[in-house]
Amino acid sequence: MAGDLLDNQGRGDVRWSLPPIHPEGRKYGLIALAVSLFFLIGLDWEIVGWPLLALSAGIFAFFRDPERVVPQDDSAILSPADGQVTMIAEVEPPRELVIDDGSGIGGLSSDTVTRVSIFLSVFDVHINRTPIAGTVQRVVYIPGSFADAGLDKASEENERQHILVERSDGTKVGFTQIAGLVARRIVPFVKPGDTLGAGQRVGLIRFGSRVDVYLPAGTGSDVLLGQRVVAGETVIGRVGARKLLEGVSQ
Incomplete structure (x- = not known):
C-alpha cells in the first residue's frame, strides 16, 4: 500500500503485484486493444490482429506506474x-x-x-x-x-x-x-x-x-x-x- 513505512530492519508488509497502468496511457492501450480485437474477431485477419494485440500489451507496459520505496534522507x-x-x-x-x-x-x-x-x-x-x-x-x-x-x-x-x-x-x-x-x-x-x-x-x-x-x-x-x-x-x-x-x- 502506498505510504507504508518500509525499512532495512525488515519492518513492513510487501507483496508482489502487477504495477498499475497510469491513466494517461490507459486510453491508448484500450484503443489498440479494441482495434486488435476488431481484426481478430470481426474480420478474422490474424496476420494483422496478433501484432496489434502485442502492440496493445506493449503500450500498457510502457505506461506502467509501479510504487517506489523512497529513502527518507534529507541529504x-x-x-x-x-x-x-x-x-x-x-x-x-x-x-x-x-x-x-x-x-x-x-x-x-x-x-x-x-x-x-x-x-x-x-x-x-x-x-x-x-x-x-x-x-x-x-x-x-x-x-x-x-x-x-x-x-x-x-x-x-x-x-x-x-x-x-x-x-x-x-x-x-x-x-x-x-x-x-x-x-x-x-x-x-x-x-x-x-x-x-x-x-x-x-x-x-x-x-x-x-x-x-x-x-x-x-x-x-x-x-x-x-x-x-x-x-x-x-x-x-x-x-x-x-x-x-x-x-x-x-
Missing part, C-alpha cells in the same frame, strides 16, 4: 527517472533555470554544476519523480526538435521542460525532461507553487526520452556512467558531498 538527491546514466558533465545550468523570471523567486546560480543525464528506452518506466522534497518554483516548457535524446545537443535543441524545486532550507535542484526521436509529448503533473514530497510523481514523457539533473553546487555524482538507476529510489548525489567513484564494467 539525498534521488534519480528523477528510470534508465541508464549516459553522461556526467560539469556544465552551466540552463538559462531558463537561472534568469529572473519575474516571479521574485531566484533561480539557480550560473556557476558550473554537475549534470547527470539519464536515458530512458521504450522499455523503461516513463513516470518521472522529483529528486528532492520542496516547492515547485518553475515549470518552463520549450518547444524544439526531436533529435536523438542520447546526443549532448539534445539538452539545448530538443523539446524539453525544465522544473525547479526548492527545499525549505533554500537548496535548489533543477531537472529537465527532454523529448527524443520517438517521444513526442511531455506531460506535466505539477505547477509552480505545488509542494512535493521526495520521489513524488511530477510528469511523464511519452516513449523513449532523457532526463537531465543539475546537482547543487559542491555536489558530485554518486552514480557512474552506464549505471542503471530507478526513479525515486536511487541516490544520485548527496547535498554538499563530492567524492571520486570508480566502477568496472563486467
